[in-house]
Amino acid sequence: MSLLSKGTDAGAVWVDDRLGSSNFVRRSLNKVFPDHWSFMLGEIALFTFIILLLTGTYLSFFYTPSLTEVVYDGSYVPLKGVTMSQAYASTLDISFDVRGGLIMRQIHHWAALLFMASIVVHLMRVYFTGAFRKPRELNWIIGVALLVLGIAEGFAGYSLPDDLLSGTGARIAYSIALSIPVVGTWTAFLVFGGEYPGVAILDRLYSAHILLLPGLILGLITFHMMMIWYQKHTQFAGPGRTEDNVVGSRLFPTYAAKAGGFFMLVFAVLAALGGLAQINPIWLYGPYDASQVSAGSQPDWYVGFLDGSTRLMPNWEIAGFGYTVPLNVMIPTVVLPGILFTLLALYPFLEARFTGDRDYHNLLDRPRDVPVRTAIGAMSITFYLVLMIAGGNDVIASVFHLDIISMSWVLRVSLFVLPPVAYFVTKRACLALQRSDDELVHHGIESGTIRRLPNGEFVEETVPLPAVYRIALTGVESDRPQLEGATAHGEEGKPKGPGYGDQHVVEGAPERVPGFFRAKRRSGPSDTSAPRPEAAMPELERSGKPAPPEQ
Amino acid sequence: MTTRRTSEQGTSVQKTALRRRKRASSYGVVLMALAALGAVYAVLLAPQSLAQEQEQEQQEPANQSMQVEEGRQLYLNGCSTCHGLDLQGGAGGPSLIGVGASAVVFQVESGRMPLHAGVQQAPRKKPRYSIEEIDALAAYIQANGGGPQLPEGDLTDGDLQLGGALFRTNCASCHNFAGSGGALTYGKYAPELTPASARVVYSAMQHGPESMPRYSDAQLTEEEKKAITRYVRFLAESGDVGGADLGRYGPISEGLVVWVVGITALVGLTLWIGARS
Ligand code: HEM
Numbered sequence: 001m002s003l004l005s006k007g008t009d010a011g012a013v014w015v016d017d018r019l020g021s022s023n024f025v026r027r028s029l030n031k032v033f034p035d036h037w038s039f040m041l042g043e044i045a046l047f048t049f050i051i052l053l054l055t056g057t058y059l060s061f062f063y064t065p066s067l068t069e070v071v072y073d074g075s076y077v078p079l080k081g082v083t084m085s086q087a088y089a090s091t092l093d094i095s096f097d098v099r100g101g102l103i104m105r106q107i108h109h110w111a112a113l114l115f116m117a118s119i120v121v122h123l124m125r126v127y128f129t130g131a132f133r134k135p136r137e138l139n140w141i142i143g144v145a146l147l148v149l150g151i152a153e154g155f156a157g158y159s160l161p162d163d164l165l166s167g168t169g170a171r172i173a174y175s176i177a178l179s180i181p182v183v184g185t186w187t188a189f190l191v192f193g194g195e196y197p198g199v200a201i202l203d204r205l206y207s208a209h210i211l212l213l214p215g216l217i218l219g220l221i222t223f224h225m226m227m228i229w230y231q232k233h234t235q236f237a238g239p240g241r242t243e244d245n246v247v248g249s250r251l252f253p254t255y256a257a258k259a260g261g262f263f264m265l266v267f268a269v270l271a272a273l274g275g276l277a278q279i280n281p282i283w284l285y286g287p288y289d290a291s292q293v294s295a296g297s298q299p300d301w302y303v304g305f306l307d308g309s310t311r312l313m314p315n316w317e318i319a320g321f322g323y324t325v326p327l328n329v330m331i332p333t334v335v336l337p338g339i340l341f342t343l344l345a346l347y348p349f350l351e352a353r354f355t356g357d358r359d360y361h362n363l364l365d366r367p368r369d370v371p372v373r374t375a376i377g378a379m380s381i382t383f384y385l386v387l388m389i390a391g392g393n394d395v396i397a398s399v400f401h402l403d404i405i406s407m408s409w410v411l412r413v414s415l416f417v418l419p420p421v422a423y424f425v426t427k428r429a430c431l432a433l434q435r436s437d438d439e440l441v442h443h444g445i446e447s448g449t450i451r452r453l454p455n456g457e458f459v460e461e462t463v464p465l466p467a468v469y470r471i472a473l474t475g476v477e478s479d480r481p482q483l484e485g486a487t488a489h490g491e492e493g494k495p496k497g498p499g500y501g502d503q504h505v506v507e508g509a510p511e512r513v514p515g516f517f518r519a520k521r522r523s524g525p526s527d528t529s530a531p532r533p534e535a536a537m538p539e540l541e542r543s544g545k546p547a548p549p550e551q
Numbered sequence: 552m553t554t555r556r557t558s559e560q561g562t563s564v565q566k567t568a569l570r571r572r573k574r575a576s577s578y579g580v581v582l583m584a585l586a587a588l589g590a591v592y593a594v595l596l597a598p599q600s601l602a603q604e605q606e607q608e609q610q611e612p613a614n615q616s617m618q619v620e621e622g623r624q625l626y627l628n629g630c631s632t633c634h635g636l637d638l639q640g641g642a643g644g645p646s647l648i649g650v651g652a653s654a655v656v657f658q659v660e661s662g663r664m665p666l667h668a669g670v671q672q673a674p675r676k677k678p679r680y681s682i683e684e685i686d687a688l689a690a691y692i693q694a695n696g697g698g699p700q701l702p703e704g705d706l707t708d709g710d711l712q713l714g715g716a717l718f719r720t721n722c723a724s725c726h727n728f729a730g731s732g733g734a735l736t737y738g739k740y741a742p743e744l745t746p747a748s749a750r751v752v753y754s755a756m757q758h759g760p761e762s763m764p765r766y767s768d769a770q771l772t773e774e775e776k777k778a779i780t781r782y783v784r785f786l787a788e789s790g791d792v793g794g795a796d797l798g799r800y801g802p803i804s805e806g807l808v809v810w811v812v813g814i815t816a817l818v819g820l821t822l823w824i825g826a827r828s
Contacts, residue, residue: 037825044817078715078785095792102793113809114817121814164719164728165801258824265820269813278793279805284729284786286719294723294801295733295741301806392803397734398741399800404734 033255034235034248038125040262044118047266048111049221053214055108062098064090065160065206067199076283084162084287087202091161091282107274112154114270116302119147127347127377130365131234134358137348139227142220144345149217151302156209158300161280162202167288168297170205171196179329197290234364237475239468243362296395301388308390309336312412363475368437371430378426379419386415437473440465615690622691625684629665638695650758651698652689657754659685661747672739672761675746699757702773706749709778711785717775718782725763729799730786735762745787752780 012026033039066086072079074089075096094101123143126132132140155173159166174196177188193200232246241247249255273279285294299307309332316327343350351373352358367374389396390411397404444462452458465473627636633643640646644666647654658664662676680688693700719728727733730744739762744752756776759765766776797804 035825037821040821040824041818044814044821078711078782080712082712082716106793109805110809110813113805114813117809117814118817121818164723262820262824266817269816269820273808273813274794276794277808278791278796280802281729281793281796281799283792284799286715286728289719292719292723294719294728295725296727296731296801296803298802300802301809304802304806394734395800395803398732401738401740402734403736403738405736 029250029252031229031251032246032248033251034233034241034246036236038129039233041118041122041125043259043262044266045115045122046221047263048115048118048270049217050263051111051267051270052108052115053218055104055111056210056214058100058104059094059108060210062090062094062101063087063160063206065202067162067197067202079283079286082287085202087160087162088282088287091163095283103274106277106279107270109157109279110273110277111270112157113279113300113302114273116150116154116300119143119150120302123147124377124381128367128374129234129236130361130370130373132348133361134348134352135231135360136227136234139224139231140348141345142224142227144341146217146220146224147344148341149213149220153209153213153217154300154302156205156213159205160202160209161282162288163282164285164288164292164294165280165282165297167197167290168293169299170201171290176329176333179326180334181323181325181330232362234362236364236366237472239471241363243360246362296398298392298395304391305384305387306333306337306391308387308393308411309333311393312387312390312408312415366473368430368433371427371434374430375423375427379423382422383415383419386411386418390415441470441473618687618690619694620691621684622687622689622694625680625688626691629679630688633666638692647692648696649698650692650696651700652693653699653701653754654758654760655689655692656685656701656750657758657760659688660754661751663760675742701750701754701757702777706753706777707781707784709774709776709781711778711781713775714778714780714782714785717771717779721766721771722779722783727799728801729796730783731799744783747783747787749780749784752783753777 012029016026064086068086069083070086070089072082072084072089072092074080074093076092079092091105094105096102126140126143155169159170159173174188174192177191178184180187189195191201191204192198193204233248235241235246235248238247249258286292298304310329313328313332316331318325318327365373367377390408393404393407393411396402397407444464447461447463449461450458451461464470626634626638630644630647633641634645634647635641638647655664658673659680660678660682662678663673665679666673678685689700692698718730722730725733725735725741726744727741732743733741735741741763747755753776755763756766756771756779768776771779797808
């Protein structure tokens with residue numbers, strides 16, 4: 001037994017002596033988390049959120065959420081003597097007169113951008129590996145809620161300094177609310193406490209930004225983590241890894257040490273950005289003034305796709321009965337995100353319905369093995385990217401000296417043409433990759449040794465693929481006799497339907513021998529036919545090196 | 552408008568007015584002295600300076616005509632193919648009669664003129680002429696038709712705070728909040744302002760090149776133009792608070808950096824950690 005795990009035991013005994021919970025503590029510390037680089041992407045989001053809370057707390061000591069007018073008298077000379085809101089003046093003070101204020105502001109803002117980016121990357125990992133499948137659909141929905149809350153949180157923060165950009169943002173939010181038929185005016189007045197800009201909005205944004213939204217996010221993250229705890233993390237196929245076990249490192253000490261180190265790395269990257277790269281230079285934007293607007297007024301990147309959809313939308317309106325419904329605002333900023341986020345949240349159910357797959361899945365898919373899903377993902381990313389580019393069309397046009405009007409037309413066409421192209425290209429690529437995998441599995445690796453046959457023919461010798469790789473590629477442990485020869489597609493309980501039948505590699509072999517396998521199967525917590533997982537899983541969890549396959 | 556003029560600026564205005572009044576009265580004194588007391592008294596009073604001023608008064612027209620002549624030569628060599636031998640314009644370029652010295656300073660000092668044929672919007676280039684030559688060209692064109700001229704003295708002698716507010720109201724909509732430039736329709740663009748000298752900034756406002764509006768002295772007074780010029784130069788010269796400025800394009804470049812630097816670095820690190828376990 002290593003020194004460290006001796007320490008663990010001692011710690012567990014210490015806690016046990018006081019709390020009498022040895023079983024739980026020991027079980028928790030011995031919990032196993034699978035190793036794969038892509039499982040750390042969610043951690044980036046988690047760690048940046050912690051950094052956001054810490055830096056945000058510091059900023060809240062000095063920020064004043066008030067639109068009361070004051071005359072600025074701080075160190076930034078070009079604004080000295082200018083009348084501005086207290087909110088803007090206090091943000092200038094944080095930037096120029098509070099010790100450590102500017103770097104905290106910059107780390108906070110970079111962390112906000114990184115938080116959203118890491119959520120998106122994490123979402124893509126979960127999507128492309130099929131980690132959202134039963135039984136993890138609920139955690140996927142929580143994830144989508146976190147994504148939406150993150151956007152709202154970022155938008156509220158962006159509006160707080162009351163500089164030219166944030167004021168422009170709030171004004172756009174107001175007109176978006178107004179554009180909704182019937183309830184629009186009412187909603188806008190409710191949110192803003194009257195006509196724009198009003199005096200209430202900043203207070204409200206501030207409470208939302210430092211209390212309501214972070215509270216909700218924190219609560220949902222906790223729930224997200226508890227679900228992972230309870231359902232166990234998924235893993236990729238590999239030697240000894242089955243639908244019923246978890247192979248990885250123990251939570252303590254290996255995983256904890258790794259995660260702690262990774263937190264430091266995330267913090268280091270953010271500190272470097274905050275210290276070396278200027279972000280949101282509000283002193284250049286100037287105080288908010290309704291008569292001013294700057295070229296290249298843009299939202300932060302995670303709202304950019306909505307800005308883009310607005311820029312691409314033709315200028316349509318419906319008028320009648322004394323009302324005007326501004327479709328040019330409502331469709332791109334209310335209807336479109338409504339549809340997109342609903343589809344995203346429902347995706348696990350849509351896919352299950354389409355494929356008829358109602359099985360539990362604790363082993364992940366390799367993206368190439370599910371060409372249709374991967375292609376849908378690529379299609380969606382392409383659609384999103386076109387919208388993002390459209391959101392920055394004026395800056396792009398100005399940097400590359402393009403004509404902004406023809407650019408808009410190219411983007412409008414691209415929005416409908418490129419996603420299907422991405423779909424077909426990705427699907428082809430997946431199938432080609434499957435074929436080359438098959439090659440490897442069936443013919444082995446080219447050894448480079450050329451042999452001459454008696455008849456004069458030259459052949460290259462191949463070496464069989466090492467078991468580790470073969471299992472990773474096929475998901476099948478061929479040393480289990482009962483699995484041999486299982487090569488069929490689209491068997492019972494397997495993905496069916498268009499595209500999913502394209503899965504080329506052997507998968508889902510267990511169904512070949514249902515009697516034997518099902519008997520041992522413990523797929524997930526809500527499978528009532530199986531023993532309670534918390535009781536049963538610990539023995540199955542393994543640590544360290546891949547264990548020999550279960551008997 | 553959230554800005555008030557500060558007392559600092561008020562005093563600077565008073566100072567210039569005072570300076571002008573001083574200069575005018577000293578001429579008067581000198582003339583009176585000349586008329587009343589003659590050369591001897593004058594020599595006794597201030598021998599050197601008076602002699603110099605006399606000399607200057609005689610030389611100024613001569614100097615000016617020399618400058619105009621030099622400008623004419625430069626014009627005939629470099630500009631007349633497009634703008635016509637008598638500034639009347641032609642197939643290659645518009646008439647320059649009445650455009651004023653300020654337009655010439657803008658176009659030539661920013662390197663836009665002489666034009667390379669066939670561009671939609673004359674781009675900024677390295678200027679072809681020296682400041683003296685530019686002034687000569689300007690004097691020549693000013694002498695033939697008049698038009699707006701740059702004021703004398705320090706063009707950045709304005710109030711920085713006022714300049715900032717006026718810049719955000721009048722210029723930021725095209726040139727962006729920090730003068731980084733922006734796109735206009737049909738492939739046209741408002742250029743970045745960092746490379747523009749004070750003379751070019753001031754003359755741009757008087758001249759209104761391409762789709763930029765012309766700001767007459769009624770729209771923006773001389774002091775206001777000087778204030779804006781000072782702010783534009785401040786933006787170009789001020790160091791960057793808080794690190795590299797990422798081109799001052801606003802949230803677009805920030806988003807790009809988060810993806811290209813931030814996420815890429817961290818995903819690289821996860822790969823590195825993943826490979827080590
Ligand atoms: C505040 C934002 C979020 C945080 C802090 C967060 C954090 C995490 C962490 C640390 C994990 C475990 C490690 C990993 O698999 O990467 C995880 C897993 C997971 N996340 Fe998130 N996440 C967030 C948003 C999302 C979003 C937007 C989605 C999808 C829409 C999502 C869906 C999931 C799912 C389904 C799992 C289980 C993955 C598995 O077991 O393979 N999460 N999350």
